[in-house]
Amino acid sequence: MSEHDFEKLLGGFAADTLTPEEKQTLYTAALQDQQLFNALADEQALKELLSDPDVRRRLFASLEQKSASGVGGSLSWLDWLRRPAGLAFAGGLAAAALAVVLGIRIYQDSLRQAAQSVATEDAKPPSPPAPIPPASQPPAPQTVEPQEKAKENVAPAIDLPKKDVLIGKLAKPERSAPPSSKKERASDVTRDSLKRRSEQDEVRRQADAPVAALSRSAEEVTSSADQKLAVSSAPPATAPEPKQIQTPAGGRVAATATPALSVRALFYGVESGRADTRSMAKEQEQAMKPLAESAPQANRPERPLEGLSQLGKAAGTAAQLRPLGLRYSFVVRGTDGQEREVDAATASKSVQPVFLTMEANQDAYLQVWKTVGSSTPQLLWPENETGQFSLKMTAGQRQHIPLPMESGPVTLTAHLSRIPTGSITRQETAMFDRLSSNQLQESITASNRTGSQEHATYVVNQDPSTTVQLAVDITLSR
Amino acid sequence: MDRDTILKSLRERILAFATLRVSRAQAEDLTQEVLVVLHEKYARVTELTELVPLAFQVLRFKMLDAHRKSLRRGEYNQESVEGLPLADPGDDPATQLDQKQRVDRLLAAMAQLGERCRELFKWKLEGKSFPEIQKLMGQTSINTIYTWDLRCRKQLLSLMGGSWE
Numbered sequence: 001m002s003e004h005d006f007e008k009l010l011g012g013f014a015a016d017t018l019t020p021e022e023k024q025t026l027y028t029a030a031l032q033d034q035q036l037f038n039a040l041a042d043e044q045a046l047k048e049l050l051s052d053p054d055v056r057r058r059l060f061a062s063l064e065q066k067s068a069s070g071v072g073g074s075l076s077w078l079d080w081l082r083r084p085a086g087l088a089f090a091g092g093l094a095a096a097a098l099a100v101v102l103g104i105r106i107y108q109d110s111l112r113q114a115a116q117s118v119a120t121e122d123a124k125p126p127s128p129p130a131p132i133p134p135a136s137q138p139p140a141p142q143t144v145e146p147q148e149k150a151k152e153n154v155a156p157a158i159d160l161p162k163k164d165v166l167i168g169k170l171a172k173p174e175r176s177a178p179p180s181s182k183k184e185r186a187s188d189v190t191r192d193s194l195k196r197r198s199e200q201d202e203v204r205r206q207a208d209a210p211v212a213a214l215s216r217s218a219e220e221v222t223s224s225a226d227q228k229l230a231v232s233s234a235p236p237a238t239a240p241e242p243k244q245i246q247t248p249a250g251g252r253v254a255a256t257a258t259p260a261l262s263v264r265a266l267f268y269g270v271e272s273g274r275a276d277t278r279s280m281a282k283e284q285e286q287a288m289k290p291l292a293e294s295a296p297q298a299n300r301p302e303r304p305l306e307g308l309s310q311l312g313k314a315a316g317t318a319a320q321l322r323p324l325g326l327r328y329s330f331v332v333r334g335t336d337g338q339e340r341e342v343d344a345a346t347a348s349k350s351v352q353p354v355f356l357t358m359e360a361n362q363d364a365y366l367q368v369w370k371t372v373g374s375s376t377p378q379l380l381w382p383e384n385e386t387g388q389f390s391l392k393m394t395a396g397q398r399q400h401i402p403l404p405m406e407s408g409p410v411t412l413t414a415h416l417s418r419i420p421t422g423s424i425t426r427q428e429t430a431m432f433d434r435l436s437s438n439q440l441q442e443s444i445t446a447s448n449r450t451g452s453q454e455h456a457t458y459v460v461n462q463d464p465s466t467t468v469q470l471a472v473d474i475t476l477s478r
Numbered sequence: 479m480d481r482d483t484i485l486k487s488l489r490e491r492i493l494a495f496a497t498l499r500v501s502r503a504q505a506e507d508l509t510q511e512v513l514v515v516l517h518e519k520y521a522r523v524t525e526l527t528e529l530v531p532l533a534f535q536v537l538r539f540k541m542l543d544a545h546r547k548s549l550r551r552g553e554y555n556q557e558s559v560e561g562l563p564l565a566d567p568g569d570d571p572a573t574q575l576d577q578k579q580r581v582d583r584l585l586a587a588m589a590q591l592g593e594r595c596r597e598l599f600k601w602k603l604e605g606k607s608f609p610e611i612q613k614l615m616g617q618t619s620i621n622t623i624y625t626w627d628l629r630c631r632k633q634l635l636s637l638m639g640g641s642w643e
Contacts, residue, residue, distance in 0.1 A: 011630070017607045032487075062589060
């Protein structure tokens with residue numbers, strides 16, 4: 001036995017309960033080990049106490065009494081707490097209770113924060129639509145069957161009036177804008193519910209003559225597809241008002257890719273990233289709406305896009321960072337006092353007062369420079385009386401600017417930006433070309449059943465930054 | 479181990495133990511007195527298991543006698559011999575009070591022990607050996623009883639103030 005083991009026998013020495021073998025072992029070890037001998041000598045005092053029968057009886061009675069009380073009932077809480085296990089259990093219980101309380105509080109806080117964030121999310125304007133990515137995809141293979149190509153062209157043909165332009169048209173970027181998150185979509189639904197409800201009502205109204213609309217759309221689609229594929233097929237004779245495709249009046253080359261959506265759709269903020277068919281259907285409805293709405297507004301030819309304009313205005317206030325867009329057109333006031341949009345050639349030859357209408361799809365600052373021949377550019381808008389270099393345009397509101405009456409070639413340079421523009425030099429105007437790498441331009445000539453026509457040019461810069469600028473040259477020869 | 483060998487070992491251990499308590503000279507006197515008692519009065523005790531505990535008991539008595547003698551001689555507090563009481567063959571009241579206080583402290587300390595320790599001490603006071611206690615407490619290993627007893631005895635000693643005196 002080790003020294004530690006001999007110590008265990010000390011208790012038996014005092015109570016004199018050691019067996020003969022234990023005694024022999026212990027005493028032999030005590031004679032060899034001084035420390036054990038000292039311990040036994042110290043134990044002698046207790047042994048002397050316990051050897052007294054009276055003391056022994058009293059101790060035994062005390063222990064019996066304690067045992068009886070312990071058996072009869074549970075230990076008092078104080079005795080239980082004195083034990084190490086009791087202390088550990090009580091401490092663990094307290095820690096667990098504290099953890100539960102803290103956990104509940106943290107959970108409630110997180111719930112409250114989540115509710116606040118949802119409320120804030122609802123109050124916040126929707127995130128700007130993702131810009132259409134630059135043309136990085138190779139053009140569709142030309143070996144596709146013509147019918148398939150026609151099918152591919154169905155959507156844009158239905159979406160929009162016939163379009164042209166889009167210089168640098170080979171590349172066709174896919175609609176790869178990331179789908180909105182669930183929250184954004186939910187907030188969009190909440191925010192635009194009323195607006196969309198009214199749109200749906202209008203669509204239902206359009207559905208009153210579904211057969212005619214569908215046949216007309218189908219014919220337009222077919223016509224568009226045929227034109228694009230250069231297939232020699234006669235234009236549909238039943239098309240009441242075929243649309244013409246024009247090149248832009250200005251000579252500025254901007255776009256390097258043909259977007260999936262038209263520039264006008266971008267101007268009015270139609271989202272391009274929706275993947276689900278329901279959203280796609282809504283886009284089609286929105287895109288088709290101007291065609292249907294233009295009918296009852298025959299006396300206001302510049303208003304066929306009022307629905308989309310209002311839509312764009314509402315969305316523009318909600319999403320300031322959507323692509324900056326500018327719509328301009330030439331308006332001639334007829335002898336009857338009514339205004340109608342004309343193309344650039346007509347405006348150049350018109351002897352009646354011609355106005356240049358400018359409309360931005362969001363609040364922006366506009367300035368228009370006039371360059372006659374090779375002279376120094378002069379600020380045409382804002383007028384000198386204002387003392388400002390650029391005037392703020394409210395989204396959706398059209399600004400009428402009288403065209404200069406000088407004869408000869410006149411170049412108007414419109415400059416639109418989200419921030420006020422200062423004085424500008426001729427060299428800086430020349431630099432506009434370099435600013436417009438993401439700029440798309442599209443001229444629209446659309447007619448409707450009532451005879452009103454839209455002759456407008458849409459220019460959109462897809463750069464989503466706040467410092468984006470948009471510049472367009474408008475050349476006239478009066 | 480014969481008796482002379484046991485006594486020789488005992489002498490060394492007793493002298494070392496007494497040296498820790500008293501001076502070297504007194505320790506040698508104390509050791510000699512213990513051995514004289516063992517040699518003269520308990521000459522027939524030859525077993526180790528009897529001789530060693532007897533030596534512890536004699537040693538304790540001799541140390542208490544030496545303590546009383548020093549007290550009586552005024553070695554601790556130099557008082558005149560006239561002021562000291564007359565000798566009594568029985569336990570003096572101071573000794574009786576001391577023992578009574580020690581018993582009270584022991585009772586109080588035992589009352590503070592845990593259930594297992596009290597149970598263990600109860601078996602020991604009944605004269606049960608460790609193997610018997612092992613069976614009574616339903617333990618398979620005797621070492622468990624040894625360990626429990628060691629812990630209980632240390633706890634009791636701590637509750638007693640670190641000394642059995």
